[in-house]
Amino acid sequence: MISASDARDLRARFHGELLAPGDAGYDAARAVFNAMIDRRPGLIAKCGNADDVVEAVAFARERGILVSIRCTGHNIGGFAVCDDGLVIDLSRMRGIAVDAGASTVRVEAGCNWGDVADALQPHGLAVPGGFVSVTGVSGLTLGGGLGWLVRKYGLSLDNLLSADVVLADGRRVTASATANDDLFWAIRGGGGNFGVVTTFEFQAHPVGTVVAGIVLHPAAKAAEAIRTWRDFDARSPEANTQGALLFHFPEDPSGPPPLVGRPVVGLGGVYAGPIEDGEALLRPLREYGPPLADLFQPMPYSAAQRMADFAFPAGLLGYWKSGYLAALSDRAIDVIADFFARVPSKQTVVVIEHNGDGAMERVAEGATAFGHRGWPYNFVVTSAWKDPADTERNILWTRELFAAMQPYLANGVYVNYLGADEGADRVLAAYGPEKHARLAALKRKYDPENLFRMNQNIAPAAVVRSAT
Numbered sequence: 001m002i003s004a005s006d007a008r009d010l011r012a013r014f015h016g017e018l019l020a021p022g023d024a025g026y027d028a029a030r031a032v033f034n035a036m037i038d039r040r041p042g043l044i045a046k047c048g049n050a051d052d053v054v055e056a057v058a059f060a061r062e063r064g065i066l067v068s069i070r071c072t073g074h075n076i077g078g079f080a081v082c083d084d085g086l087v088i089d090l091s092r093m094r095g096i097a098v099d100a101g102a103s104t105v106r107v108e109a110g111c112n113w114g115d116v117a118d119a120l121q122p123h124g125l126a127v128p129g130g131f132v133s134v135t136g137v138s139g140l141t142l143g144g145g146l147g148w149l150v151r152k153y154g155l156s157l158d159n160l161l162s163a164d165v166v167l168a169d170g171r172r173v174t175a176s177a178t179a180n181d182d183l184f185w186a187i188r189g190g191g192g193n194f195g196v197v198t199t200f201e202f203q204a205h206p207v208g209t210v211v212a213g214i215v216l217h218p219a220a221k222a223a224e225a226i227r228t229w230r231d232f233d234a235r236s237p238e239a240n241t242q243g244a245l246l247f248h249f250p251e252d253p254s255g256p257p258p259l260v261g262r263p264v265v266g267l268g269g270v271y272a273g274p275i276e277d278g279e280a281l282l283r284p285l286r287e288y289g290p291p292l293a294d295l296f297q298p299m300p301y302s303a304a305q306r307m308a309d310f311a312f313p314a315g316l317l318g319y320w321k322s323g324y325l326a327a328l329s330d331r332a333i334d335v336i337a338d339f340f341a342r343v344p345s346k347q348t349v350v351v352i353e354h355n356g357d358g359a360m361e362r363v364a365e366g367a368t369a370f371g372h373r374g375w376p377y378n379f380v381v382t383s384a385w386k387d388p389a390d391t392e393r394n395i396l397w398t399r400e401l402f403a404a405m406q407p408y409l410a411n412g413v414y415v416n417y418l419g420a421d422e423g424a425d426r427v428l429a430a431y432g433p434e435k436h437a438r439l440a441a442l443k444r445k446y447d448p449e450n451l452f453r454m455n456q457n458i459a460p461a462a463v464v465r466s467a468t
């Protein structure tokens with residue numbers, strides 16, 4: 001617990017905003033994307049700058065207070081907030097500085113991917129972010145970063161040039177290929193285990209206008225549609241990053257009447273190359289069926305970054321399961337389609353991402369802490385529902401689908417899609433034993449007391465003492 005006098009101590013040296021239970025804004029500041037998470041921090045430190053982060057880290061370390069780090073609060077496990085402890089909230093740190101000549105961008109740790117896309121669009125540039133605009137640059141990059149440019153330009157973390165980090169002992173360091181390179185290796189995949197990143201510097205790429213969108217088919221035809229997409233997508237160039245989604249079109253009366261509330265399979269994504277090439281490439285996918293709706297069109301990349309946001313509204317109850325696929329077999333597709341036909345919630349989205357066969361694989365497996373670059377597909381069940389009375393049956397359905405998919409899943413999982421209930425074995429599986437052991441050794445070096453443990457935690461490696 002954080003006493004009032006301790007809170008006063010921090011207030012005296014803090015430039016940002018401090019929120020304690022009972023303060024106006026406290027409840028909004030403790031809410032995260034997943035409404036299953038209902039934690040009551042002792043203090044929420046909305047940092048104004050990196051100096052505030054140093055003060056907050058020192059405050060927690062000196063008093064042995066539990067710490068969580070928050071960017072946007074999108075982590076499905078809710079690790080951004082903790083009970084009784086201190087939330088280091090970076091959401092006010094939203095500065096972005098573009099160096100168009102060098103095609104680089106410096107991004108403060110509270111930004112989301114929409115902010116970055118908007119800042120770069122006028123320069124015809126983009127950094128590979130996520131599939132939606134509202135996820136945070138911080139957590140997404142530190143765990144990996146799968147998004148619409150992954151096949152062409154790799155993961156978000158593959159485009160990280162440097163990061164400014166506040167370590168557990170309060171030191172401010174830069175991590176890059178030439179400074180603290182072991183830390184740089186660890187934060188590219190190891191999540192928030194190694195310190196609080198205050199600024200990220202990324203390599204940007206020429207992107208500008210893309211062909212992006214989705215075709216929608218009735219969910220009853222999902223198996224055939226997903227097979228068609230799989231065969232089309234497997235032969236497509238790296239400029240093309242597409243996914244298949246099973247979901248219910250939102251109950252939005254302003255939507256097209258044949259779609260509103262209807263279960264659909266969507267096949268969509270981004271072609272980031274010459275518009276004419278994209279139009280020609282995508283024609284067979286757009287003509288197949290024909291679809292209920294064809295929403296593909298040329299658009300600025302910053303608009304494509306937002307096109308899937310509607311499917312993942314914040315504030316619902318949520319439970320996720322995920323795993324990689326070495327191949328997308330007909331039988332695996334049948335399992336997914338069969339289960340979706342009995343999905344208990346209209347807010348649930350089942351996603352098959354095709355991220356592989358591209359830039360991600362060209363980075364050597366050992367170059368970063370991120371695990372499993374070689375698996376081409378990622379399967380993600382993002383269950384979401386409104387009524388707490390429906391929690392049990394939604395979790396059960398999610399687990400049953402995941403269990404039924406076991407014969408088709410590859411070894412390993414993406415750490416950023418893990419929930420809070422997965423356990424140490426799944427964290428180990430996210431990295432594999434070799435990388436996990438290296439991460440544990442670096443954790444001992446950079447955070448031996450495990451101050452940063454509200455995350456998919458890598459415990460510091462034990463010190464081996466000789467008997468003599």
Ligand SMILES: Cc1cc2nc3c(=O)[nH]c(=O)nc-3n(C[C@H](O)[C@H](O)[C@H](O)COP(=O)(O)OP(=O)(O)OC[C@H]3O[C@@H](n4cnc5c(N)ncnc54)[C@H](O)[C@@H]3O)c2cc1C
Pocket residue numbers: 033068069070071072073074075076078079080081090109129130131132134135136137138139140141142143144145146147191192193195196197198312416417454455456
């Ligand atoms: C709707 C939705 C869509 C998603 N889409 C994608 C996607 O397209 N691609 C993808 O790769 N992932 C995606 N994810 C997963 C996402 O990468 C993780 O949820 C990630 O943890 C979100 O990071 P955040 O900073 O937004 O969240 P937060 O919950 O704020 O942070 C998550 C964790 O990251 C760490 N952290 C955050 N900021 C810092 C920092 N500055 N320094 C050190 N540690 C920090 C902390 O451990 C924190 O608990 C999605 C998640 C959701 C809910």
